[in-house]
Amino acid sequence: MPPSHSAVAFVRAGLEPLADGAYAAKMRSYLKTDMPMFGVRKPDQRPIHRDLVRRFAPEDRDAWEATVRALWAGPERELKYAAIAYAKAFRRRRFLSPTSVPLLEDLVRDGAWWDLVDDIAVHLAGEVVLRHREAMGPVLDRWIADDDLWIRRTALLAQLRHKEAADLPRLFRYCRRCAPDTSFWIRKAIGWSLRQQARTHPDEVRAFLADMGDGLSGLSRREASKHL
Secondary structure (H helix, E strand, O other): OOHHHHHHHHHHHHHHHHOOHHHHHHHHHHHOOOOOOOOOOHHHHHHHHHHHHHHOOOOOHHHHHHHHHHHHOOOOHHHHHHHHHHHHHOOOOOOOOHHHHHHHHHHHHHHOOHHHHHHHHHHHHHHHHHHOHHHHHHHHHHHHOOOOHHHHHHHHHOOOOOHHHOOHHHHHHHHHHHOOOOOHHHHHHHHHHHHHHHHHOHHHHHHHHHHHHHHOOHHHHHHHOOOO
């Protein structure tokens, strides 16, 4: 059995004894999804993720991606959470780089919901952008113009944890471009990204909000102003 398949079997064996059908139904309702779920609470998933990372450390980048994709391909949502946890565990090695863009795009397009996309955007795409800003600039520019709202949301959230290292002109340009978008998920992402940058760049964010005036939705503006 390939290591990636063994990793999937390992995670499944850890989740199955903890399955809770009633909780799974509750979470499917909360997440508005028909995707199968074991119904395992997040705190109970974490020890399985830790053991997964320890037992199935990848030998190289190809093995890392193969395991991420194999976990993601599982029908249950908790396997997708395990795929993200596994990817994040090795993100500071050379495995996560601009060559990972096709993988990240596949996960975002297929995930297409906040509980999956936001973790990928902030911790995986965000890590690549932080360490490879020049190479990732054209990628972000392509993402923010994509027809898929979750790809656009990823472009808006990718710098969420960058603090002083954030490329504010790029972020402001993206927020301005997306300001007319009527999607809740885009308006929320604009506000969230600006709110986080306001912690380290309050004057710049305040000036941007003033310049945008009524061009920003009320939701985006309220979120952005929370720390100002």
